[in-house]
Amino acid sequence: MAADSSYEKYEIRKRNPDPKTSALLVVDMQNYFASMAKPILNSVLTTVDLCRRASIPVFFTRHRHRSPTDYGMLGEWWNNHLILDGTPEAELLPEIARLASAEQVVEKTTYSAFRKTGLQGRLAEMGVEEVIVTGVMTNLCCETTSRDAFVRGFRVFFSTDATATSDPELHESTLKNLAYGFAYLVDCNRLRRGLFGN
Template identity: 25%
Template sequence: MAAHGLIHGTLGNTCLHVCVDMQRLFSVGSPWAIPWAQKVLPAIEELAGRHASQTLFTRFIPANRPGEAPGAWSRYYMRWAEVTLANLDPKYVELLPTLSRLAPPAWVLDKHVYSPWTEGSLDRQLRGSDFDTLVVSGGETDICVLATVLGAIDRGYRVVLVTDALCSSSDKTHDALMELYRSRFSEQIEIANLEEVLGAWR
């Protein structure tokens, strides 16, 4: 079982806040709305606002039209035709307004799958940087956050999950994933709340 808190010490200039998919696509009015995204938004706003130049926002970009995506994604977007770009108001792809005002200096990275690593853009952005620690917030805990975290672990990053800045549309699987992070990745994931992270990030 992983110890709670920042067991590997303080945070600093080698730390990057990765905020996963806090978009209108997952807010009120969207077919993919996450009911408690608004609950964690203030924590994300504070973290990103304090460290805007060391924040990267990812955005999930759906397929253009049903059936256009590769492989099993084609079937996925036949099921979710209403959220393809051809059928979706473009505003839903945007970050939530209180976060979009932070970019720049925050960075924005678009992706078409759950992981920000698969298409290579994040690796290219981080190549040559001093970042060795990723502080992760956003949603969903059990889908895109999971993909982000596993990719970061594989690349050797120190990973910090901010407990009160994560959300999911399923309480059950959110809780299950938090238990997985704590119990199975005790050497590679630290779990702390916003107050602890802000206090340690100098």
């Protein structure tokens, strides 16, 4: 984003994440969303690498549906164009290279990564108080997860360059809304400085 991007007037709160109490949420970097995910892939991978180096646990979410019984309102809203479990579209992008032995996948059926997933309990067990949010789509799953995390008592850090959606206006609107009321904004450079001081 350009330095004079309009969300900046709402970004009056600045803070760095605490690696001792943070977790990274990588939201829905799946084949289904490749057209949106590929342009931010380098920023997402950089964010993942920074968090791994800082010993911040990494969680990957995967949106998928097993049957019409778990469609909920998404079935009506998206005319049943949903991600079906067991299809190539439901899988994480191969470039993500999740560390299977150490990094968990959170399976979800709606926009929030907290809804009926057990994520809050897992984070609480690990002593996590802050979440860093990356992935797609900025204005749907990333924003809803961030708002949900905030109301559940987590401090939220939202990436400006490691999130993406279908339209720049929607991306910008989310950044404005979250900066105003829900999240500290970060990008790869700010995260690097905040975690390592360089």
